[in-house]
Amino acid sequence: MDILKTIKEKLAGDSVTDASFEGANIVIYTDDENFFKNGESKIKEIVNELKKRIELRADRDVLHDKEKVEKEIKEIVPKEAEITKIIFDNHRSIVIIEAKKPGLVIGKKGSIIEEIRKKTMWTPQVQRSASIKSKITDNIREVLYANNTYRRRFLNKMGKKIYKEWSPEKVDEWVRLTMLGGGRQVGRSCLLLQTPESKILLDCGVDVASSGKDKFPYFNLPEFDISQLDAVIITHAHLDHVGLLPYLYKMGYDGPVYMTPPTRDIAALLSLDFIGVAYKQATKPLFSSTDVKEMVKHSICLDYNEVTDVTPDIRITFYNSGHCLGASIVHINIGNGLHNLVYTGDYKYGKSRLLEQAVGNYPRVETVVTEATYGSKKDVLPAKSKSEQDLIDIVNKTIKRKGKVLIPELGLGRAQETMLILEDAMKKGKLPDVPIYIDGMIWDINA
Amino acid sequence: MDILKTIKEKLAGDSVTDASFEGANIVIYTDDENFFKNGESKIKEIVNELKKRIELRADRDVLHDKEKVEKEIKEIVPKEAEITKIIFDNHRSIVIIEAKKPGLVIGKKGSIIEEIRKKTMWTPQVQRSASIKSKITDNIREVLYANNTYRRRFLNKMGKKIYKEWSPEKVDEWVRLTMLGGGRQVGRSCLLLQTPESKILLDCGVDVASSGKDKFPYFNLPEFDISQLDAVIITHAHLDHVGLLPYLYKMGYDGPVYMTPPTRDIAALLSLDFIGVAYKQATKPLFSSTDVKEMVKHSICLDYNEVTDVTPDIRITFYNSGHCLGASIVHINIGNGLHNLVYTGDYKYGKSRLLEQAVGNYPRVETVVTEATYGSKKDVLPAKSKSEQDLIDIVNKTIKRKGKVLIPELGLGRAQETMLILEDAMKKGKLPDVPIYIDGMIWDINA
Numbered sequence: 048m049d050i051l052k053t054i055k056e057k058l059a060g061d062s063v064t065d066a067s068f069e070g071a072n073i074v075i076y077t078d079d080e081n082f083f084k085n086g087e088s089k090i091k092e093i094v095n096e097l098k099k100r101i102e103l104r105a106d107r108d109v110l111h112d113k114e115k116v117e118k119e120i121k122e123i124v125p126k127e128a129e130i131t132k133i134i135f136d137n138h139r140s141i142v143i144i145e146a147k148k149p150g151l152v153i154g155k156k157g158s159i160i161e162e163i164r165k166k167t168m169w170t171p172q173v174q175r176s177a178s179i180k181s182k183i184t185d186n187i188r189e190v191l192y193a194n195n196t197y198r199r200r201f202l203n204k205m206g207k208k209i210y211k212e213w214s215p216e217k218v219d220e221w222v223r224l225t226m227l228g229g230g231r232q233v234g235r236s237c238l239l240l241q242t243p244e245s246k247i248l249l250d251c252g253v254d255v256a257s258s259g260k261d262k263f264p265y266f267n268l269p270e271f272d273i274s275q276l277d278a279v280i281i282t283h284a285h286l287d288h289v290g291l292l293p294y295l296y297k298m299g300y301d302g303p304v305y306m307t308p309p310t311r312d313i314a315a316l317l318s319l320d321f322i323g324v325a326y327k328q329a330t331k332p333l334f335s336s337t338d339v340k341e342m343v344k345h346s347i348c349l350d351y352n353e354v355t356d357v358t359p360d361i362r363i364t365f366y367n368s369g370h371c372l373g374a375s376i377v378h379i380n381i382g383n384g385l386h387n388l389v390y391t392g393d394y395k396y397g398k399s400r401l402l403e404q405a406v407g408n409y410p411r412v413e414t415v416v417t418e419a420t421y422g423s424k425k426d427v428l429p430a431k432s433k434s435e436q437d438l439i440d441i442v443n444k445t446i447k448r449k450g451k452v453l454i455p456e457l458g459l460g461r462a463q464e465t466m467l468i469l470e471d472a473m474k475k476g477k478l479p480d481v482p483i484y485i486d487g488m489i490w491d492i493n494a
Numbered sequence: 495m496d497i498l499k500t501i502k503e504k505l506a507g508d509s510v511t512d513a514s515f516e517g518a519n520i521v522i523y524t525d526d527e528n529f530f531k532n533g534e535s536k537i538k539e540i541v542n543e544l545k546k547r548i549e550l551r552a553d554r555d556v557l558h559d560k561e562k563v564e565k566e567i568k569e570i571v572p573k574e575a576e577i578t579k580i581i582f583d584n585h586r587s588i589v590i591i592e593a594k595k596p597g598l599v600i601g602k603k604g605s606i607i608e609e610i611r612k613k614t615m616w617t618p619q620v621q622r623s624a625s626i627k628s629k630i631t632d633n634i635r636e637v638l639y640a641n642n643t644y645r646r647r648f649l650n651k652m653g654k655k656i657y658k659e660w661s662p663e664k665v666d667e668w669v670r671l672t673m674l675g676g677g678r679q680v681g682r683s684c685l686l687l688q689t690p691e692s693k694i695l696l697d698c699g700v701d702v703a704s705s706g707k708d709k710f711p712y713f714n715l716p717e718f719d720i721s722q723l724d725a726v727i728i729t730h731a732h733l734d735h736v737g738l739l740p741y742l743y744k745m746g747y748d749g750p751v752y753m754t755p756p757t758r759d760i761a762a763l764l765s766l767d768f769i770g771v772a773y774k775q776a777t778k779p780l781f782s783s784t785d786v787k788e789m790v791k792h793s794i795c796l797d798y799n800e801v802t803d804v805t806p807d808i809r810i811t812f813y814n815s816g817h818c819l820g821a822s823i824v825h826i827n828i829g830n831g832l833h834n835l836v837y838t839g840d841y842k843y844g845k846s847r848l849l850e851q852a853v854g855n856y857p858r859v860e861t862v863v864t865e866a867t868y869g870s871k872k873d874v875l876p877a878k879s880k881s882e883q884d885l886i887d888i889v890n891k892t893i894k895r896k897g898k899v900l901i902p903e904l905g906l907g908r909a910q911e912t913m914l915i916l917e918d919a920m921k922k923g924k925l926p927d928v929p930i931y932i933d934g935m936i937w938d939i940n941a
Contacts, residue, residue: 221712265668269716 050210054101057093061086064106068206069139069199070303070347071356073099076140078106084165099356104140105168116167120144123162128152131176134192135169138199142169149173187315190343201345205303208277212244212359220244220360222386224416227271228252228264233420234287237264238390239271242381245358246272248279249377249390253290253321253333262333263291273300278357281306282365282392283374284313286321293318293334296341305357307365308348309373315343320488351375366406368394371460378409391417397431400467401460438465439472446481462487497657501548504540508533511553515653516586516646517750517794518803520546523587525553531612546803551587552615563614567591570609575599578623581639582616585646589616596620634762637790648792652750655724659691659806667691667807669833671863674718675699675711680867681734684711685837686718689828692805693719695726696824696837700737700768700780709780710738720747725804728753729812729839730821731760733768740765740781743788752804754812755795756820762790767935798822813853815841818907825856838864844878847914848907885912886919893928909934 051066054073062079075090077083083105094101111119117133120142124130128151134143142163146152152173153160160171177184191198220243227248228235234254240247254262266273273295281289281304292304292314306314318339325332349355354364360382365375370393379388389412394405421428428434445452456462462485472478498513501520509526522537524530530552541548558566564580567589571577575598581590589610593599599620600607607618624631638645667690674695675682681701687694701709713720720742728736728751739751739761753761765786772779796802801811807829812822817840826835836859841852868875875881892899903909909932919925 050097050099053097054093058089061089064108067203068210069202070205071100071209073101073206074139075101075103076106077103078109080105080109080168083109083168102170104170107137107140109168110140111167111169116142116169119167120163120171123159123166124152129176136192136195138195140168140170141172142167143172143174145174145176147176147178149175183316183319184312187312187343190340194344197344201303202347205347209356209358216383220382220385222381222388223270224388224414225268225270227266227268228254229287235262235264235291236288236392236418237291238416239268240361240379240388241270242358242360244360245277246275247277247358247361248295250282250288250392251279251290251292251295252285252287253294255286255290255321273298276300276302278302278361279304280357280363280377280379280390281310281314282368282377282390283371284310284317285371285393286317288392289314290318290321291333293338293342296345297334297338301341301345303345303347303357304342305347305349305355305363307350307373307375310375311343311346311348311373313371313373315339316488318342366409367403368392369396369399369402369405370394372402376405378412380411384411386413387411388414388416391415393418393420399464400471401464435468435472438468439477442469442472442478446479456487497544497546500544501540505536508536511555514650515657516549516649517652518547518656520548520653521586522548522550523553524550525556527552527556527615530556530615549617551617554584554587556615557587558614558616563589563616566614567610567618570606570613571599576623583639583642585642587615587617588619589614590619590621592621592623594623594625596622630763630766631759634759634790637787641791644791648750649794652794656803656805663830667829667832669828669835670717671835671861672715672717674713674715675701676734682709682711682738683735683839683865684738685863686715687808687826687835688717689805689807691807692724693722694724694804694808695742697729697735697839698726698737698739698742699732699734700741702733702737702768720745723747723749725749725808726751727804727810727824727826727837728757728761729815729824729837730818731757731764732818732840733764735839736761737765737768738780740785740789743792744781744785748788748792750792750794750804751789752794752796752802752810754797754820754822757822758790758793758795758820760818760820762786763935765789813856814850815839816843816846816849816852817841819849823852825859827858831858833860834858835861835863838862840865840867846911847918848911882915882919885915886924889916889919889925893926903934 051073054075055063055066058075061082062077063075064078065076067074077086083103086103090101090103113135120133121130124144124146127148129147130144130152131147132143132145134145135141136143144152151159154162160173163169163171223239223241225239225241227237227239229237229250229252232254234252234256236250236252238249240249251264265271279292279295279300279302281292283289289310318334319336322332322334322336322339349363349365351365351367354362356362362380364378364380366378368374368376368391374392374394376389376391376394379390381388387409389409395402396405396407398404442452454465456465466483466485469478469483473480498520501522502510502513505522508529509524510522511525512523514521524533530550533550537548537550560582563582567580568577571591571593574595576594577591577599578594579590579592581592582588583590591599598606601609607620610616610618670686670688672686672688674684674686676684676697676699679701681699681703683697683699685696687696698711712718726739726742726747726749728739730736736757765781766783769779769781769783769786796810796812798812798814801809803809809827811825813825815821815823815838821839821841823836823838823841826837828835834856836856842849843852843854845851889899901912903912913930913932916925916930920927
């Protein structure tokens with residue numbers, strides 16, 4: 048089934064100038080101003096029929112002049128939104144608006160971006176400006192903008208691959224799952240999921256505590272062939288789940304990696320830090336910043352609950368896992384409902400100060416692969432309230448003795464949680480108002 | 495560790511002329527008559543130390559004359575034992591005594607065979623004569639006797655392989671298990687068990703109900719390489735567990751297959767029948783009787799509860815599974831206690847008229863792979879007593895109407911069970927005394 052042809056035929060009378068893929072999404076370009084502005088209901092009909100995401104954009108021939116558009120945007124968007132940057136993506140007819148208060152750019156029910164769209168013919172995308180200036184997140188966005196043409200071709204190629212053998216029918220096939228790492232250990236989480244149509248890695252972690260070949264997942268298994276790999280799915284940005292992904296690109300992988308936007312940013316950040324740590328320890332890093340860039344260049348970011356085809360017979364959805372910023376449980380629909388697999392990655396079933404608890408309801412699941420860290424009979428942790436009180440007691444005791452409290456925070460996300468506990472204790476008078484100084488990677492991660 | 499050298503050194507003063515392997519068993523030959531007759535306690539010491547089976551036999555130079563020995567055996571063994579055959583295995587210093595009542599050849603606590611051993615210098619082995627004459631079981635034994643020299647070399651080679659890397663220490667390694675067939679289906683049961691030292695197949699079944707490539711387990715998986723295979727373990731003789739084993743030998747496998755003695759005999763029988771059925775259906779059989787012979791030639795038979803090394807890091811024990819004659823649950827000790835896997839094959843946890851119930855207690859188990867046929871929520875079978883009464887009612891009703899009851903028995907072992915139910919019903923007067931005629935493979939299987 049040629050899905051682009053099918054769509055073009057359905058829109059035969061509507062001046063469609065081009066149709067292409069952005070990953071599993073389908074983009075239709077039109078030079079008919081009226082259809083661009085009012086074609087929404089017709090597109091929705093096709094979306095309902097094919098159950099695929101389709102976006103209508105204006106052909107570049109009818110896009111308004113950039114300088115004029117920039118002025119218009121600044122007029123339409125209220126000053127309080129604090130726009131920091133406007134970037135035009137010519138090849139995709141998209142204008143990216145970075146603002147400190149993105150909600151004000153979007154407007155009620157999207158009214159403001161809709162106005163921008165209709166007035167300028169450009170398709171606006173809104174991003175939150177970094178609240179703290181971070182060179183690394185700037186650089187990550189830079190990589191994406193700089194490789195726009197490559198990205199467009201790459202995403203179109205991915206779409207072609209996904210839809211080549213695509214069929215809406217339920218298929219009869221086998222499913223294989225192989226643990227390449229992370230079985231009975233913490234570190235180097237990596238699973239190979241195979242069907243007759245697909246070879247997909249779930250996570251690609253490093254075991255930082257090990258040395259030599261034990262750092263790596265079992266990439267030497269006979270059924271793993273990097274040149275046959277269709278996609279990588281990353282559940283969250285900790286190194287034991289993503290640390291060897293740049294290494295995959297170094298070894299020649301040039302396919303997509305699916306993750307949430309925060310996972311992409313933090314993974315890049317931690318990977319660069321991983322290189323830095325290697326240099327500090329006078330060892331050779333496993334990969335270079337070029338490989339980290341390749342990872343970013345090939346990333347396809349998905350929000351929670353966004354259903355996406357990644358191969359002809361595999362469709363994935365990320366759900367919040369409550370483990371750290373951007374961390375996901377991934378639901379994998381194989382063969383149009385033949386088998387549904389949930390791979391949890393790391394998760395937390397309690398609400399923390401920072402994050403919602405993990406999603407526990409899925410439409411259909413036949414197999415669950417779960418992490419089991421702290422999952423044994425004896426792993427009963429003290430109540431959160433007690434742990435927090437213990438922390439506050441120690442800080443109080445130290446302050447009374449006129450001491451200083453140094454808190455080395457090891458895990459990503461823990462520093463933020465600790466900050467919130469201390470702030471809350473001060474607000475409630477459980478701690479005296481003393482200055483708190485923070486330093487390290489937390490700056491970039493909070494950015 | 496060279497285990498034969500170690501043993502020879504421990505027996506330095508005791509005229510050991512040769513030491514060799516028979517699979518995982520170690521055989522010591524001596525030309526010292528006194529040591530042969532009284533060395534038992536010394537051998538036991540070494541067995542306790544090395545935890546390996548060691549057998550002491552006489553060197554062929556000191557064996558008594560065969561004709562004389564045959565006469566002596568017939569004098570020592572009581573007439574009521576009904577000896578049917580005496581076979582000498584020169585290369586192994588063994589005399590095989592087939593008798594209708596093997597217990598009488600063995601004697602109380604083995605007193606009679608011990609007497610034979612000491613008087614003749616030959617090591618006696620006792621076998622039950624077939625109660626019904628079966629050409630096929632005769633042929634199977636023939637294959638083994640005819641290939642004595644090959645068998646001896648083969649078993650010695652196996653032992654060398656097992657003990658080459660053998661070490662009594664617990665090892666740290668990985669274990670992999672791959673379903674090559676039998677997952678979510680009945681038929682072609684086949685699992686590949688791998689460690690750094692071993693590649694072992696658990697069962698090798700055919701899916702008789704399928705056609706084409708679906709008959710076969712997934713032998714085309716990249717991690718399966720027939721030339722790397724160390725051993726095959728067969729849990730029972732039904733075709734869905736053993737039907738493609740002769741095909742493996744046809745494809746060039748020349749390693750050992752471990753099973754119980756009844757499994758070997760019935761597997762050979764059913765395999766030959768499988769060829770016959772193919773011819774009757776005018777299709778080409780998947781293998782020939784030559785391949786079945788190869789299977790028998792490479793069989794290493796183990797009794798229930800007999801612990802045996804099959805590779806340097808894998809030790810197996812068969813336990814009764816209650817499913818059919820010779821059927822086993824196999825306990826697999828990997829890496830000297832690193833991991834213990836129980837693969838159930840097919841089993842029955844109730845006593846039947848014919849068989850004891852499956853063994854359910856194992857010294858140590860970390861992983862169980864179980865069959866799940868009739869294992870779902872809805873699979874609640876009627877009570878056995880009700881099923882049996884239903885059968886008797888139908889037979890009674892038919893007899894009263896002067897009809898004839900034809901019972902096509904599909905599964906191996908079912909015919910015997912039915913015979914016992916009917917016999918019991920007649921004895922108890924629940925059925926009139928009517929003649930029962932049986933025909934088909936049951937003759938050979940009962941033999």
